[in-house]
Amino acid sequence: MSRHIPETIQAIEPLRPDAPFREVDFAPVDVLLTPQPDGSLILSNRQPLAALPVTQIGEYLRHHAAQRPHQTFLAEPGADGQWQRLTYAQALTKANAVSQWLLDQQLPAGRPVLILSENSINQALLQFAAMQIGVPVMPVSPAYSLMSEACGKIADLSQRFLPALIYAGNSRRFAKALAVARAHSPDALWLCDDNVNADAIPFDRAAATSPTHAVEEAFGRVGHDTIARLLLTSGSTGSPKAVIMTQRNIIASGVLWDQVWPFLAKEPLVMVDWLPWNHTAGAHGALAMVLRHGGTLYLDDGKPVPHLIGRTVQHLRDIKPNVMTNVPRGLDMLVAAMEDDPAIAKDIFARLNAIVYGGASLAPNTLLKLEQLSAQATGRRIPISSSLGSTETTMPATLIWWPPKVLGTLGLPAPGVEAKLVPLGDRYEIRFRGPNITRGYYNDDAANQKSYDEEGFMLTGDAVVFADDEHPEEGLFYAGRLSENFKLATGTWVSVATVRGNLLPQLHPFVTDAVLTGHDRNELGALFFLNTSQIRKRLAGAADLDDAALTQFAPLQDIIREGIERHNRNFPGSSTRIARALLLDSPPSIDDNEITDKGYINQSGVLKRRAEAVKRLYDGQTLDSDCLIIDT
Incomplete structure (x- = not known):
């Protein structure tokens, strides 16, 4: 048999609606499969990666601040329930001010900005301000601060990476984690949104600094190989590792995505998203995608948990985004809400061009329901794209850029990405190489030495199979995590x-x-x-x-x-x-x-x-x- 479609996917295929897909401008599917002397296969995209249009992502902010100064870039719910908006011009002004404040502090080189709290406008400004002058940011999961009794991972990270600056939006809420972080990095500055603690510097004070030419000089020193972010792995096998994200990694990841999804440039991009920026899907998916295209990102204060999913549903109905990124659990809960009230589907699918998910497999029934509900609500099926990626691949390495003939595949390598498929019984171990792939882990030579093969391909630890051995253009299916089996x-x-x-x-x-x-x-x-x-x-x-x-x-x-x-x-x-x-x-x-x-x-x-x-x-x-x- 040349086909390897899971039985659960085969079972839903006859139930898929026959409605046409929404007309979305995708790139052609044209991949190359090259056998190697050692028995492995190289799967690559025939479309080469386009030239990188900018040297650092801060250039996107400057471009849109000049071209569309009054357009909303970021919006977040305020205390009164109304959207608090930040335009591109305001974002650039405040980012430059915070950059100057950071330069004035003379932070030690190589020591990151540790970010403890959730997505917010101020967090975005701090990240952009630091990255555009060459100061790496390390956003960490709020769960390490709020769900842990001892904040053990905060202690570990503070000891290993000695942050020069620690930021938390609400100092009372993050008091325990702040105390732990400061105990292990005692000379770190402390930045918060409030004025509760005398030792903490209010964010508004930093954002009121008058920029000097020093900001421009620091901006000019940032290049493709400058470290922008240090994103943490899950730490499932020990302490989290800090993945180096250079400007090149982030820019290339955006370019390859835009090449296969050219429709992103056809209309103003509007997204409603809760994915945390300490994960690559949030930082390099929604936030970076909106920034590249001069769109608007609404910071969702809902989440796929029972007491917050209603907020997400209401935001999606009100805003009507044209692209959605989510995790499987979020899509499961959205489908349940739409089944309870078909009017929700009409609102959510009204302008939606594509859904992309990752992080785990999506239940076949949820995939089917998304097609059925979108067809019922609009007369068209919404293309649903999965991807295979990790913190180390920036995001994504594979992607779907066609109306899926088979639901649930991981897609194929995007332009500039090479996938090495190493035979492993009836599956393949998949490895990646390309400009979006990290060059390694920060201050961790031992991990770096065992994370790449002799040809420079990054070892993912994941297994895949072709949906159809004779038709690789149908995509890859996930076949498990090698270390779990x-x-x-x-x-x-x-x-x-x-x-x-x-x-x-x-x-x-x-x-x-x-x-x-x-x-x-x-x-x-x-x-x-x-x-x-x-x-x-x-x-x-x-x-x-x-x-x-x-x-x-x-x-x-x-x-x-x-x-x-x-x-x-x-x-x-x-x-x-x-x-x-x-x-x-x-x-x-x-x-x-x-x-x-x-x-x-x-x-x-x-x-x-x-x-x-x-x-x-x-x-x-x-x-x-x-x-x-x-x-x-």
Whole structure:
């Protein structure tokens, strides 16, 4: 068989609507597949990367401030619920003022600006101000400050990178993290939006500085190879590494995207986005895309969580963006809202030209529903694009730039990107090389030495397959994270991402995530994290039970067992069939490395912390009441 389309995708293909796709101007699909003497394949785009139009991203801000000074660049919800707007001219004026203030502080070279808090206009101004004069910024996940009891990662980062400046919008909210960071980098300056602490410098004071010619001189010294950002990896295998993002990386990533999506330049770009700027998808997706095209970015104060998704839905309905970036969980929740109220779909899809998602696989049913809902609302299907990328690839390395014949692929390498496909059984390990790929990790020679092969391709640790071996232009499918996969005692490999992707839809909405077990054992098992709020809401008799009691609640166990059995009927093989499961009575812990700041489960971290639970799961046939044995 030359086709490798997952069974879950094959199942929804007959259900796709036959409505035409929205007319969107995409580049031609023209890729080259070149066999190598060692058996690997090089997959590349025949369209070369265009010349980089600017030397640093600050030039985009200057260009648009001159061409469209009164247009809104950034908008954020104010205390009164109204949008607080910043024009391009205002953004440039304030960025230059903060640049001068930074120069006046004579910050030690090579020490970054550590940003603790969420997206905001002031954070954007600080980032632009620092990057345009050659001061690297290191935005970190707010979860490290707000979800951690000890702020251990903040302590680690402050010790290793010795920030010269620490910024948090709200000093009271981030008081614990600020104290930890300052304890480990005691000479760092402290910048906050408020006037609560005498030691902190108010952001407004920095933004009121009068620029001098020193700003222009520093601006002129910044080149393509100047470090702009230091973005952190998830730290799933230890301390987060700081990925070097040069001006070249960021500019090239934008150029390759614009080449295959030329429609971005056809009308003013309007986006509503919550993706955090400490992740490449937020910083180099929405924020950078809007800046390149002189568009408007509305900073969404909603998120894909039950108590905030309503804010996102309302913002999308009011603004009606023409491009949407999101994560799978966000799209799942938007689909649920649109199914409850079809008027929401009419508003959200009114001007939308494309949806792009990444970070994890999107459930096939959500892909199908997005096509169906957009066709029902507008008479046209909205193109849905996934991508394969990482912090190290800036964003993206692969992308879809055609109306997808097959849903759920990762697309193909964009212009300037080469993908090396190294055979690995029935899959390929994928590696990348190109001007958007990081040159390495900041102050981490050991990581750099093991992150690239002898030809300079970055090792991603990801596996892929072609949708169709004979037609590579149909794209690639994700085939798992190599470090997560394991062998059963029979020697059979288990593809963790594939099994989880097929299993979790059968357990929705009662299970938030699953970790697979069975390394060197005869049977595949699973640890389940429960969606306790949905269980208490939906199941009679569950409302007053604590988390431990829920794991032993018979009606819930019956639902979980039935979901697993449905999965097993679809996937009966030894490497896919779940033979036993355990319901966990506590959520994953960010402090114990069980969950990344993106909200994704760290398989190895959970198995390490829950080793006793795994042992209990496999100890004999008589198990505790929170364990399930699934009949053959």
